[in-house]
Amino acid sequence: MNRVVLRFLSIADNVGLARIAVAALAAQTNFSVNDLEExxxxxxxxxxxxxxxxxxxxxxxWIEVACAVNQEGLTVAVEDWGVGIEDIERAREPAYSRDPERMGLGFVFMESFMHDVQVESTPGQGTRVRMQRLVTWSGELSRDAQ
Ligand SMILES: Nc1ncnc2c1ncn2[C@@H]1O[C@H](COP(=O)(O)OP(=O)(O)OP(=O)(O)O)[C@@H](O)[C@H]1O
Ligand SMILES: [Mg+2]
Structure with missing residues (x-):
C-alpha cells in the first residue's frame, strides 16, 4: 500500500505533472503499459x-490529487474549491459542455477508462471526483466484449 497527495495551482502546465505522478505511483502495482496510458x-x-x-x-x-495504490489497484481523488457543478447528471452526459468550443467528453473518458467514477460537488464550494481502477479490470471495451 502506498499513498501520495499532490497539491498544486490551477495552471494548465500542472495537468502533465499530475498525470505523470499518478502514473508513476500506479506503476508500483501490476498494471500493464496500456492500463497506465488509460x-x-x-x-x-x-x-x-x-x-x-x-x-x-x-x-x-488549489487543486489536490490524492491517490492510493495497493495490490488490487488504484484510487485517485481530484478535488478543487472552485465554482462547483449545478447539475452533475447533466455534466456527465456525453457531449455536454458549458463551453460550446469543447467536446464535452472528459467524463466519458474517465468513465470508460476507470472502473468507478464518483462525482460530488456543491455550487460555490467545489468538486471532488473519485475514480478507481482495479488491476483485474481491463476497461469498458474488453468488458463489453466478454
Ligand atoms: N471541476 C469542475 N468544476 C466545475 N465544473 C466542472 C468541473 N468538471 C466538470 N465540470 C462541468 O462539467 C462539464 C462536462 O465536463 P467534461 O469534462 O465532460 O466536458 P468539457 O470539459 O466541457 O469538455 P472536454 O473535457 O471534452 O474538453 C463541463 O463543461 C463543466 O461545466
Ligand atoms: Mg473536460
Whole structure:
C-alpha cells in the first residue's frame, strides 16, 4: 500500500505533472503499459476540468490529487474549491459542455477508462471526483466484449 497527495495551482502546465505522478505511483502495482496510458488519460481529464472549469481565468486556485495504490489497484481523488457543478447528471452526459468550443467528453473518458467514477460537488464550494481502477479490470471495451 502506498499513498501520495499532490497539491498544486490551477495552471494548465500542472495537468502533465499530475498525470505523470499518478502514473508513476500506479506503476508500483501490476498494471500493464496500456492500463497506465488509460489511467493517464482519465487523470488528465479530471485535472483539466479542475483547471479550466473550477477556476475560470484564474491561476491561483488549489487543486489536490490524492491517490492510493495497493495490490488490487488504484484510487485517485481530484478535488478543487472552485465554482462547483449545478447539475452533475447533466455534466456527465456525453457531449455536454458549458463551453460550446469543447467536446464535452472528459467524463466519458474517465468513465470508460476507470472502473468507478464518483462525482460530488456543491455550487460555490467545489468538486471532488473519485475514480478507481482495479488491476483485474481491463476497461469498458474488453468488458463489453466478454
Ligand atoms: N471541476 C469542475 N468544476 C466545475 N465544473 C466542472 C468541473 N468538471 C466538470 N465540470 C462541468 O462539467 C462539464 C462536462 O465536463 P467534461 O469534462 O465532460 O466536458 P468539457 O470539459 O466541457 O469538455 P472536454 O473535457 O471534452 O474538453 C463541463 O463543461 C463543466 O461545466
Ligand atoms: Mg473536460
Amino acid at each position: 489511467i493517464k488519460v482519465a487523470v488528465s481529464e479530471a485535472v483539466s476540468n479542475a483547471v479550466v472549469h473550477a477556476y475560470p481565468g484564474r491561476r491561483d486556485g
